[in-house]
Amino acid sequence: MxxxxxxxxxxxxxxxxxxxxxxxxxxxxxxxxREVRIALIEADVNLKVARQFVERVKQKAIGADVMGSLSPxxxxxxxxxEELIExxxxxxxxxxxxxxxxxxxxxxxxxxxxxGKTTTAAKLANYxxxxxxxxxxVAADMYRPAAVKQLQTLGKQLTVPVYSEPxxxxxxxxxxxxxxxxxxxxxxxxxxxxxxxxxxxxxxMNEIITIRNRIQPREVLLVADAMTGQEAVRVxxxxxxxxxxxxxxxxxxxxxxxxxxxxxxxSVTGVPVKFMTVGEKMDALEPFYPDRLAxxxxx
Ligand code: GDP
Numbered sequence: 391m392x393x394x395x396x397x398x399x400x401x402x403x404x405x406x407x408x409x410x411x412x413x414x415x416x417x418x419x420x421x422x423x424r425e426v427r428i429a430l431i432e433a434d435v436n437l438k439v440a441r442q443f444v445e446r447v448k449q450k451a452i453g454a455d456v457m458g459s460l461s462p463x464x465x466x467x468x469x470x471x472e473e474l475i476e477x478x479x480x481x482x483x484x485x486x487x488x489x490x491x492x493x494x495x496x497x498x499x500x501x502x503x504x505x506g507k508t509t510t511a512a513k514l515a516n517y518x519x520x521x522x523x524x525x526x527x528v529a530a531d532m533y534r535p536a537a538v539k540q541l542q543t544l545g546k547q548l549t550v551p552v553y554s555e556p557x558x559x560x561x562x563x564x565x566x567x568x569x570x571x572x573x574x575x576x577x578x579x580x581x582x583x584x585x586x587x588x589x590x591x592x593x594x595m596n597e598i599i600t601i602r603n604r605i606q607p608r609e610v611l612l613v614a615d616a617m618t619g620q621e622a623v624r625v626x627x628x629x630x631x632x633x634x635x636x637x638x639x640x641x642x643x644x645x646x647x648x649x650x651x652x653x654x655x656x657s658v659t660g661v662p663v664k665f666m667t668v669g670e671k672m673d674a675l676e677p678f679y680p681d682r683l684a685x686x687x688x689x
């Protein structure tokens with residue numbers, strides 16, 4: 391994975407210095423972990439998260455008996471791997487999309503303009519349809535006129551129905567009306583593409599809070615741009631405070647970012663990452679699997 395290349399190379403370099411020794415001494419571990427900490431910070435991982443990460447690895451590593459066929463370096467790497475999985479969200483069921491409510495289950499997407507919200511709505515619809523669902527997409531972003539058209543075009547391309555109303559309609563009503571429409575059309579999942587702004591402002595937040603309260607979606611997912619690093623983490627904190635997110639989708643994980651957002655966002659906010667997107671094509675959305683991502687990070 392391109393975005394983590396420097397981190398994984400660095401870890402490999404660090405741990406190769408540990409090989410060939412019989413036992414992990416405190417000095418060995420400290421020296422390696424200093425480098426791990428620097429690598430994490432260079433990857434734009436939140437400082438507090440990096441510090442806690444290193445502390446946990448240290449506690450597990452120091453004094454650990456070198457087991458069987460594992461070299462000391464492999465052993466530390468395996469502890470780092472375990473901690474990476476943990477910091478990315480573990481193997482909890484909370485990482486999975488919850489569509490267990492009475493249909494139609496509503497997934498509300500929120501996020502800043504440019505994060506990839508509209509294209510992610512379509513990718514998610516495509517994904518869910520492949521899983522056997524009948525999704526409806528709802529164009530409720532009335533601030534960016536092109537967003538409605540964009541969603542309609544994507545809907546046509548995927549043959550997924552799109553609910554929209556003329557420009558000027560009230561976004562809260564659009565969302566409410568779309569639920570009735572979904573029932574009529576026998577759609578069992580509704581994906582709401584809500585208003586995005588360049589920055590968080592009160593009007594946008596009030597609108598999404600009103601939609602959340604009125605519609606009571608099963609899922610409220612923040613679409614966050616992984617390329618923006620710690621900025622994505624701050625945005626996630628703000629949205630979570632305002633609307634209580636149930637999950638997040640990290641976009642642009644194919645990009646050239648340093649990986650800090652993916653490694654920090656879960657532990658800083660406590661909100662699970664449920665999906666990531668890895669490109670512009672409609673099939674470039676995957677469930678977020680911490681164990682697979684950790685292996686990719688370590689190379
Ligand atoms: P919105 O303003 O949040 O609705 O953003 P859009 O869905 O219009 O996406 C903004 C831009 O980001 C578009 O050019 C998308 O193709 C691009 N984009 C979204 N997700 C990804 C991704 O995972 N990888 C890449 N490379 N580009 C993406």
